[in-house]
Amino acid sequence: MIQILEEPTGVAYKQLVSLAFSLCDEFILVKRDQIELNEDGKRFIEEIKPYIKEIKKQEGWPGTQLFGHYADVFYFDCNEELKQILLRKVDRLYEWLQPELLEDLCFYKNNKEWLVTITHEKEGIIKTTDNQEILMIREIEGIMIY
Incomplete structure (x- = not known):
């Protein structure tokens, strides 16, 4: 499990x-339901x-x-059209918040959590033990992980 230490913004958000x-x-x-x-x-x-x-x-x-x-x-489902919408809509990972948008963007790989965000708490976690994936995450300039 990889803890995201600082919010990915700009290019780092887009690459992640x-x-x-x-x-x-x-x-x-x-x-x-409680937020209009x-x-x-x-x-x-x-x-x-x-x-x-x-x-x-x-x-x-x-x-x-x-x-x-x-x-x-x-x-x-992950597809190119939705990817472009998510990349265009915001410039920061924790910008996914109501009332302007939906919130808590989370990705699944093979029915297992991969990226989990808790936007109100400004927390992000990547759940992977795959060494290749960890290397790709570490190569994203501007992303600080633990």
């Missing part, structure tokens, strides 16, 4: 997300609507467990 899309097959974004989306957030959902694979009402997702509340967890 691009790497995640090249290695992973699925990702999620979350809409919490603003107009930007509603437009974002309309933009990604054609790509939504599934929406599940959940109490928890990687890194987060709610008590007495639920969230809509949006599931997507």
